[in-house]
Every structure is written in C-alpha cells, then in structure tokens.
Amino acid sequence: MSQPFVLPDFYLPYPARLNPHLESAREHSRIWARDMGMLEGSGIWDLADLDAHDYALLCSYTHPDCDARQLALVTDWYVWVFFFDDHFLEMFKRSLDRKGGKEYLDRLPAFMPMDLADGFPEATNPVEAGLADLWARTVPSMTKEWRERFAISTRNLLNESLWELANINAGRISNPVEYIEMRRKVGGAPWSAGLIEYAANAELPASVAESRPLRVLTDAFADAVHLRNDLFSYQREVEDEGELSNGVLVLETFLGCTTQEAAEAVNDLLTSRLQQFENTALTEVPALCLEKGLTPDQCAAVAAYVKGLQDWQSGGHEWHMRSSRYMNEGATAGPSSGPASGLSLFDGVLGTSALDVSALFGRPAAARHRSFTHVPRQRTGPSLLPDFDVPYPLSLSPHVGHARVASIAWAERMGLLDDIWDAEKLAGYDFALCAAGLDPDATPEELELSTEWLTWGTYGDDYYPLVYGQPRNLAGARAAGARFGACMPVDEPAAGLLAATTPMERGLADLWARTAGPMSAQARAALRRSVDVMLESWLWELHNQAQHRIPDPVDYIEMRRCTFGSDLTMSLARLRHADQLPPGLYESGPIRSLENAAADYCCLLNDVFSYQKEIEYEGELHNGVLVVQNFFNCDYPTGLRIVDDLMRSRLRQFQHVIDHELPVLCEDFELDEDGRRVLGAYVAELQDWIAGILHWHASVRRYGAADLPASLPHGSSPHTVSRGGVAPGWMRPSGDGTSADRVRLPGATELVEVAKAAKAAEVPEVAGMAGVPEARGAAVTLPAPTVAGGHAS
Numbered sequence: 001m002s003q004p005f006v007l008p009d010f011y012l013p014y015p016a017r018l019n020p021h022l023e024s025a026r027e028h029s030r031i032w033a034r035d036m037g038m039l040e041g042s043g044i045w046d047l048a049d050l051d052a053h054d055y056a057l058l059c060s061y062t063h064p065d066c067d068a069r070q071l072a073l074v075t076d077w078y079v080w081v082f083f084f085d086d087h088f089l090e091m092f093k094r095s096l097d098r099k100g101g102k103e104y105l106d107r108l109p110a111f112m113p114m115d116l117a118d119g120f121p122e123a124t125n126p127v128e129a130g131l132a133d134l135w136a137r138t139v140p141s142m143t144k145e146w147r148e149r150f151a152i153s154t155r156n157l158l159n160e161s162l163w164e165l166a167n168i169n170a171g172r173i174s175n176p177v178e179y180i181e182m183r184r185k186v187g188g189a190p191w192s193a194g195l196i197e198y199a200a201n202a203e204l205p206a207s208v209a210e211s212r213p214l215r216v217l218t219d220a221f222a223d224a225v226h227l228r229n230d231l232f233s234y235q236r237e238v239e240d241e242g243e244l245s246n247g248v249l250v251l252e253t254f255l256g257c258t259t260q261e262a263a264e265a266v267n268d269l270l271t272s273r274l275q276q277f278e279n280t281a282l283t284e285v286p287a288l289c290l291e292k293g294l295t296p297d298q299c300a301a302v303a304a305y306v307k308g309l310q311d312w313q314s315g316g317h318e319w320h321m322r323s324s325r326y327m328n329e330g331a332t333a334g335p336s337s338g339p340a341s342g343l344s345l346f347d348g349v350l351g352t353s354a355l356d357v358s359a360l361f362g363r364p365a366a367a368r369h370r371s372f373t374h375v376p377r378q379r380t381g382p383s384l385l386p387d388f389d390v391p392y393p394l395s396l397s398p399h400v401g402h403a404r405v406a407s408i409a410w411a412e413r414m415g416l417l418d419d420i421w422d423a424e425k426l427a428g429y430d431f432a433l434c435a436a437g438l439d440p441d442a443t444p445e446e447l448e449l450s451t452e453w454l455t456w457g458t459y460g461d462d463y464y465p466l467v468y469g470q471p472r473n474l475a476g477a478r479a480a481g482a483r484f485g486a487c488m489p490v491d492e493p494a495a496g497l498l499a500a501t502t503p504m505e506r507g508l509a510d511l512w513a514r515t516a517g518p519m520s521a522q523a524r525a526a527l528r529r530s531v532d533v534m535l536e537s538w539l540w541e542l543h544n545q546a547q548h549r550i551p552d553p554v555d556y557i558e559m560r561r562c563t564f565g566s567d568l569t570m571s572l573a574r575l576r577h578a579d580q581l582p583p584g585l586y587e588s589g590p591i592r593s594l595e596n597a598a599a600d601y602c603c604l605l606n607d608v609f610s611y612q613k614e615i616e617y618e619g620e621l622h623n624g625v626l627v628v629q630n631f632f633n634c635d636y637p638t639g640l641r642i643v644d645d646l647m648r649s650r651l652r653q654f655q656h657v658i659d660h661e662l663p664v665l666c667e668d669f670e671l672d673e674d675g676r677r678v679l680g681a682y683v684a685e686l687q688d689w690i691a692g693i694l695h696w697h698a699s700v701r702r703y704g705a706a707d708l709p710a711s712l713p714h715g716s717s718p719h720t721v722s723r724g725g726v727a728p729g730w731m732r733p734s735g736d737g738t739s740a741d742r743v744r745l746p747g748a749t750e751l752v753e754v755a756k757a758a759k760a761a762e763v764p765e766v767a768g769m770a771g772v773p774e775a776r777g778a779a780v781t782l783p784a785p786t787v788a789g790g791h792a793s
Contacts (some may be wrong), residue, residue, distance in 0.1 A: 003327050004235055005248075005260040008267035010228070011274055011364040014310045016318040019060035021068040026056040028072040029079050036133065037126040038083045044090060045083065052324040055079050061315025062192075063308075066199040073137055074199050080130040081157070081188060087127055088161050089241065096169050098162065102668070105158050111135060112151045114144065142198060145206045150194040160185035160589060164245045170660060172244065175649035177557055177600055178593065179250045180223060185589075186245065187229065189222030196312060202304035207292050212536060213284040214302075216555065220277040221309045223554060225316055227270040231263055232326035254649065255642075269553070271364045272631065274313070275371075276552040281306050284543070291478075370630050371550045376619030380636065382705035383611040386644040390651070392687040394695050395440035396433075399447045403432035407451040414510065415503030416459050420466060420713035428701030428711055429792075431455050437692025449514060456507045457534070457565045457791030462713040463504065464538045465618070469545040477542050481535045484508055488531060490524045493517045515572075523575045530571035537562030541622050550621050550630045557600060560624065564606065565791045566599035573685055580678040582669050590661040597654040598686045602693045604647045608640065609703040610793050617709055618716050622793075651690075658683055702792065 019025075033039050033050055040046050059075040066074065092101035110121050111131040116139065123129035139147050164186055174182065184190055197203045208214055230237075230247035237243035247269075252262035285306065289299045321328045397403075408426055411417055417426065435442070435450035442450060468477040486499040487509040493516040500509035508531075516524045540559050544551055551559070561567060574586045585591060607614075607624035614620035629639035662683070666676055701707045709716075 003329050004239065005263045007231060007328070008264050009362065010267065010317060011271040012314060012317060013274065013278070014314045016061050016314040017064035017311065019064045019066065019071055021071045022056055022060040024068050025060060025071045025075045026054070029056050029075045032072075032076050032133075033079050033083070036080075036130040038079070038130065042087075042126055044086050050079070053082065054319075054323055055082060057322065058316070058319040061318045062312040063196070063199045064311055064315065070199050073134070074195055076130075077134055077138075077195055080127070080134060081191070083130070084127050084158070087125075093161075093165055093241075096165065098165055098169065098664075101162060101165055105162065108158055109151070109155055112147075112154060114147055114151070116140070138198060142203060143206075145209065146194070146197060146203050149209065150191070153191040153194050156185040157188045157191045164243075166661070166664070172656070173253045174245070174250060175646065175653055176250055176254055177646065177650065178597070178653055179245070179247060180554055181593075181596065182589075183226045183245065183247070184219065184222045187222065187226040189225040190218055192225070192312060193218045193221060193309065196308035197305060200304045200308035202301045202308055204302065204305055205292075205294060205298045208288055208294070208302065211288055211292075212540065213280055213288045214305075216280045217277060217285070217306065217309060219558075220273045220280065220552075220555075221313065223273040224270050224277070224313060227266050227273070228317060228320065229326075231266055231270075232320040232328060234259075234263070235327040236325070254645065268363065268367065268631070271367060272552045273554060275364070275368055276555055277309070279547075279549070283547070366633075367631075370633065371552075372548060374548070374550055374621065374626070374630065376621075377616060380612050380616045383609055383613075383703060384637065384640055385608060386640065388605065388694055389648070390691055390694050391655075392691040394437055394691045395688065396695075397436040397440050397442055397447050399442065399444040400432050400436040402444050403435060403447045403451040404430065406448045407432055407455055410448075410452050410510075411455055411459075411507075414456075414507040416455065416507060418503060420462055420715060421459060422714075425711060425713070426455070428707070429455075429458065430696070430700050431458065433699060434692060434696035434792075437695045438689055440688060440692075449511070452507075453511055453515075453568075454791055456504070456511060457568075459507070460504060460538065461563065461791055461793055462716075464542060465545060465620070466713060466715050469542050472542075472546040474539070474542055474546060477539055480504075481539065484535055485532070488512045488516070488528050490516075490521060490528055493524065519575070526571055526575055527568075530568040533562050533567050534565055544621055548621070551627060553627050553631050556622070556624065556627045557603075560603040560607075560622070561596065561599040563622070564599065564603045564793070566595075566603065569689070570595050570599070570686075573682060577678050577682055581675060582671070585665070585669050585679075588665060588669075590657050590665045593661070594654060594657045594683070594686065597650045597657065598690055600650045601647050601654065602690060604643055604650075605694060605697060606793055608643060608647075609697045611636075611640075612705060613703055613708055613712065614793065617712055620793075654686075654690075697792075700792075 030047065030050060033045070034047075038045055039050065055078045056071075056075045059071060059078055063071060063074055088101065088104070092098070092104065107121070107124075107128065108131060111123075111128055112135050113120070116136060120132040120136075121128075123132055142150075160182060164182075204214060227247050234246055234248045237246050238249050247266045248259065248262045251257070251265045252259055255262065255265065257265070285302060289302060294302070320326050404427070408423055411421070411426055412423065417423055431454040432447070432451045434454055435447055439447055439450050464477060468474065468480075480502075483499070483502075483505060487496040487505050489495045494513045496509040496512050497506075500506040512531075516527055519527065537559050541563060604624045611623060611625050614623045615626060620626075625636065625639045625643050628634070628642050629636065632639065632642065634642075662679065666679065669675075671679065697703065702711050
C-alpha cells in the first residue's frame with residue numbers, strides 16, 4: 001500500500017543517542033510481557049508482534065543514559081501502555097462499547113495506591129496485572145508528590161480513551177484546539193514526562209513542578225511528540241483502524257486542504273512547539289530557579305529533566321522511522337528496523353537522523369524569524385468583522401444604569417482615573433453594559449460588583465503593557481504582583497485593605513473584601529488561585545513583549561483564556577454551585593471542554609474586534625488574528641477567515657458538549673433532578689456569557705475606527721505620543737525590586753497634564769447614555785451570579 005503523503009522535513013535540533021543496554025531490555029520485555037499474559041493467548045499480540053514493535057528500541061533511544069535496571073522497568077511501562085491501547089481498541093473501540101469501556105477503566109485507579117501497604121485488587125486481565133506490577137516496582141523510589149502527579153497523568157491517559165470512543169461513535173472529527181487538548185491526555189506524552197523524572201533521576205522539586213514554565217515545557221514536549229506520531233501513524237490509524245483522532249486528519253478537515261498540505265501544516269505546528277520548548281527552557285526556566293531559590297541539586301534536577309525531554313524527542317523520532325508499527329517508507333537512510341546489537345551510534349545507520357544540520361534551516365528558521373521580526377503599528381484600517389452567528393438570546397439586567405454611575409464613582413475613589421484612564425474613557429467603555437448581559441438576573445449590588453471587577457481587570461490589562469511592558473520592567477511587574485498577593489488574604493479578606501497603597505492595589509483589596517468575605521475558606525483559596533492565574537498571565541504577555549515575540553499559537557490560545565479573565569469568571573460561577581454538584585464534576589473532561597470552548601470563542605471575538613486598536617495603534621503582539629497570520633505567513637483577511645472558522649468550530653463544540661456529552665456526564669455522576677437543574681443553570685450562565693460579550697463588543701466605544709485613538713488609554717497612541725521625557729510618578733514602579741528603576745516613557749509632560757485634567761473632571765451622567773440597545777431576548781432564570789465576565793483587551 002502506498003503512503004498517503006510524503007513525510008515532511010522535520011525540525012530535529014538534538015541528535016538521538018542509543019542506550020547500551022538495549023539487548024538486555026529486549027530480552028527482559030519478552031519475559032515480562034509473557035508473564036503478564038500479553039502474548040500468546042491474549043488475542044492481542046504474539047511474540048512476533050512484540051519483536052516487530054521493538055519497544056526496547058524506543059526506550060533505548062528515548063532514555064539513552066539510564067542504567068539497565070531502569071531501562072528494563074521503563075520498557076515494561078511502554079509495553080504495558082501500548083498493549084493497553086491495542087487491548088482497548090479490540091475490546092471496546094471496534095465494538096463501540098462505551099459502557100463496557102467505562103467499567104474497564106473505572107477499575108484501573110485501584111491498581112495505583114499511594115501507599116503500597118494498601119495492596120491491589122485481584123487482576124482480571126493483562127492490563128490490570130501489568131499495572132499492579134509496574135506500580136509496585138516504580139513508586140518506592142519516588143516521593144508522594146510524584147506518585148500523585150503520575151497517577152493523575154496515567155488516569156488521564158486511560159480515561160480519555162472514552163473521548164476517542166465517543167468521537168468514533170458520533171463520527172465526529174474534533175477541531176484543532178480541542179484536539180491538541182485531548183491528545184495530551186490520550187496520547188500519553190505527559191505520562192512519558194513523568195517516567196523521564198524516574199529514568200533521569202530528575203524528580204522535579206514540588207515548589208516548581210506545577211509552575212507555568214515547567215508546565216509549558218511538558219505541554220510543548222507532549223504536543224510535539226503527539227504531532228510527530230500523527231504524521232507517522234496516519235496510514236495505520238485513519239486508513240486501517242478508522243481512527244478520527246489524528247492531527248493530520250483534523251487539519252485536513254478544518255483547513256479543507258489536501259492530505260499532503262495538512263501534513264506540512266502539522267509539521268509546522270510541531271516545529272513551533274519545539275521552538276516554544278526551546279524559548280521556555282532558555283528564557284523562563286533559569287529565572288524560575290532563581291525566583292524560587294532552588295538549591296544546586298534542585299537546579300541540576302530541573303536541568304536533567306529538560307535534557308530528558310530533549311532526549312525523548314529525538315529518540316522518539318528515531319524509533320518512529322524504524323518501527324514496523326508506522327509508515328516510514330523513505331524516511332530512513334539505512335536499513336529498516338531490526339536488532340541493533342553491534343551497531344554504533346556513529347555508523348551512519350542508527351541515531352544519526354537528528355544530525356542533519358539542514359533541518360535547522362528552511363521553513364523552521366523562517367518561522368522563528370517571523371515571530372521575532374514583526375513590524376509594529378502598521379496601518380490596518382478598520383477591523384474587519386465577520387458574521388457572528390451566536391444562537392443564544394441576549395438578556396440585559398434592568399439595573400445597568402445604577403451600575404454605570406456606581407462603577408465610575410468607584411473607579412474615581414480607587415484612583416483608577418488618575419493616569420491612563422479618565423471618566424470620559426471609562427464611560428465609553430461601559431463595563432456595566434457588559435456585566436448586564438453576563439448577569440441578567442443580578443441584583444443591583446451584584447451587578448455593581450461585577451462591573452467593578454471588569455473595570456479593575458481591564459484597567460490592569462491596559463496598565464501593564466504601558467507601565468511595565470514599554471520599559472521592559474519585568475522585575476517591577478513581578479514585585480507588583482507580589483504586593484497584589486498581600487491584598488488577597490484568605491483568612492481575613494478585609495485585612496487586605498490595610499496593605500493596599502496604589503490604585504490597583506486599593507481596587508483589588510476592595511473587590512476582594514466584598515467578594516471573598518462571605519465565602520468559605522476553601523472557596524476563597526480557589527478564588528485566590530484564579531486571580532493569581534490572571535496576574536501570572538499578564539507577566540507572560542510582558543515576557544513576550546520584552547522579546548518582541550509573537551506567541552506560538554497553542555501557547556497563545558491557552559494563555560489567552562487567562563489574560564481575558566475567563567478562568568476567574570468561571571471559577572466564581574463554579575464556586576457558586578460547588579456544594580450542589582458531586583466532587584470531581586467540574587474537573588471532568590466535558591465540563592473543561594465546555595468552558596474552554598466558550599472562553600476561546602469570546603477571546604478570539606475580542607481579538608477580531610480589537611485588531612485595529614491593538615495592531616495599528618498599540619503595537620500589540622498578543623492578538624489571535626496576528627498569531628494566525630504569523631504562523632501561516634498569510635495576510636490579514638486570510639488570517640481572519642481562519643480565526644472565524646476556528647471560532648465557529650469552537651461554538652459548535654460548545655453546543656456539541658451540551659447536546660451529547662453532558663447527558664452522558666449526568667449518567668456517569670448519577671445526577672438526580674436537582675443536580676441536572678443546577679448543571680443546566682451553569683450552562684445557561686455560559687450561554688449568557690457568550691451572548692453578553694458579543695453584544696458589548698458591538699456596542700462599546702473602544703474598538704470602532706471612529707472611536708480610535710480617542711478611546712485608547714493615555715500613552716498608547718502613536719498619533720499623540722512623542723519620544724523622550726521622564727515618566728510621571730504614576731508610571732514609575734515602586735516597591736521591592738524597583739528602586740533602581742529609571743524608566744523613560746514617551747510624552748511624559750503631556751501625559752501628566754492629561755492625568756491632572758482627568759482627575760479634575762466631573763463624572764458625567766451616563767445612566768441614560770444614548771446608543772445603548774434596549775434589552776432583548778428571553779430572560780433565563782438563573783441563580784444570581786456573584787461576579788461574571790472576562791475583561792477586555
């Protein structure tokens with residue numbers, strides 16, 4: 001059978017190396033697989049299958065430096081996981097037996113006890129027997145923290161097989177964002193990263209294991225591994241097995257292109273993820289080690305982990321080119337897969353494909369170059385707006401007038417109108433209208449609080465790029481973030497008011513005291529984490545701004561949810577219903593999928609509306625349309641069409657989850673009538689969220705060509721800013737880590753005068769502001785939210 005496409009030229013920056021204990025691992029894996037019942041009689045494999053797949057070769061390439069005992073154990077883990085994949089396929093995927101598959105998967109966590117003294121259930125199949133044996137041999141040398149993380153990644157790997165099965169049942173091909181998210185869990189690369197910690201003697205310190213830089217390293221590693229596998233396995237999975245979970249098929253369908261073109265696009269995304277890995281490893285991880293005060297041994301463990309991920313990437317590619325499991329015709333210069341004993345790493349046959357220096361140039365180099373060389377503030381003309389086919393009716397709170405007046409007065413009291421904003425700008429932004437669409441059933445007090453959260457979040461989103469981004473003062477931004485933490489005490493929320501000194505601190509402390517005060521300590525902690533996530537995402541934007549780097553598309557989509565405030569919004573809504581639904585429901589795959597689809601639609605909607613404002617006037621790099629233009633090397637209209645298609649696919653996915661996945665979720669969690677009603681109310685809130693954000697963007701005086709540049713924050717428009725001048729006091733970071741700051745910003749004298757005039761201005765009467773559409777659409781009866789809405793860019 002001929003191959004469906006020619007394999008592309010891969011970006012391979014690291015040479016593959018071969019572990020010298022390959023033969024002993026091969027022999028051991030044969031004995032172990034037979035002992036576990038995976039070979040003759042299993043109905044899945046025989047010895048010839050195991051030898052042809054050669055998982056010992058895979059592990060010898062991906063773990064070149066571990067000793068013979070470690071290599072044997074790691075190889076057994078891979079024999080187990082590939083056997084599980086084939087076993088689940090034969091037992092449940094081919095027969096489309098979701099119920100049986102769920103029962104099968106529900107038993108497996110019991111074979112991963114945190115304490116081995118708790119013992120194991122009696123194994124009923126080779127997968128259970130293998131997992132019990134492997135767990136007992138691995139965890140004694142690892143900490144409790146590692147055991148918990150590895151158990152979670154193993155459960156994700158196993159349980160998300162149900163997602164694949166559901167998509168096969170529905171005959172549905174996922175959209176690109178959904179696919180990347182789910183492939184991480186199903187594909188197992190995060191699970192592989194956990195084994196790297198074991199094999200490389202590089203367990204991550206608990207203080208950094210969950211940090212953004214380490215998470216991004218692991219995710220970028222995982223995405224590259226999975227996309228590479230999709231290229232090699234397309235023929236087997238799509239043409240033989242009828243599999244729909246393959247990145248080439250996903251992009252082929254989404255882009256409406258040929259299989260060859262889709263393969264090239266997948267390879268470009270693979271390259272982008274590898275370059276994201278490199279950027280994070282070189283620019284973020286060292287700073288993280290310093291910031292957390294890691295010891296030399298801990299820094300060495302982090303470095304060994306990074307090296308282990310690199311080794312796996314190169315070794316995994318080498319194995320794919322030789323395993324009979326995949327299509328690799330023409331990909332190997334030397335002989336095909338077979339015993340490697342007696343072959344040297346330097347004999348020109350094995351372990352040399354990643355030494356092709358030409359792979360570092362061409363398309364990979366051009367893509368990296370584009371991401372750093374964007375010319376800012378180019379003329380774009382008015383933002384082009386596609387048709388937004390949102391099917392959810394809009395309802396507006398009748399208390400919008402009160403919230404308008406009260407929120408502007410609040411901003412004045414907090415000092416948010418003393419520098420980059422004034423009362424006229426804030427009135428034009430009309431965050432009360434946004435809150436009124438998001439929370440149509442809110443009380444006057446709840447709507448005012450929602451509006452003020454939107455005000456504070458958007459102010460911060462405007463303030464950070466101007467005050468910390470333009471002078472590249474990341475130290476000042478980190479110091480400011482640390483002070484924000486003091487404004488959000490979990491034990492006594494009102495105590496944060498005493499720590500606040502700047503306008504943003506005062507605003508946050510006030511909002512925190514009013515919002516977190518009535519909550520339980522557990523709910524306060526969850527809310528605090530959500531605010532911290534948003535603050536951290538602002539630092540991510542500054543980091544890219546300092547490099548003048550357009551983000552990688554996957555990293556952008558995932559971080560955009562945080563910069564938009566989506567996580568904060570949805571956290572508050574989840575907390576409101578937390579005691580009414582079973583534990584674990586909000587962490588389930590369908591709910592996370594539902595929330596991410598809604599967030600992505602609204603984040604990209606904001607990017608579409610704000611394109612002229614951000615690209616032409618502000619020199620912004622964080623815009624989804626620009627990210628797509630950079631990745632595909634295309635013009636604005638083409639980039640917009642791709643973003644529009646992605647938005648539509650995310651909205652379809654949102655509705656697909658509601659129609660097809662939530663009913664199954666209700667059954668899985670055995671929800672009664674009250675539980676289903678509560679879940680339905682949460683879904684209705686998300687629908688209001690989408691409709692309200694669209695309505696606000698179409699109505700507000702912030703993004704329209706006629707409103708620019710007058711609506712921009714003071715200091716952001718190239719038409720009014722001159723060079724030179726010392727930054728006024730409000731633009732000088734203060735506090736720990738900023739004493740040596742000597743920032744010079746454009747137009748300082750003019751900005752001071754504008755700020756003085758704004759402070760002296762009276763708040764206009766805006767309750768009856770002309771041009772605001774009347775409420776329309778059927779109201780949805782919902783529990784009144786405490787806070788809702790993301791903030792705008």
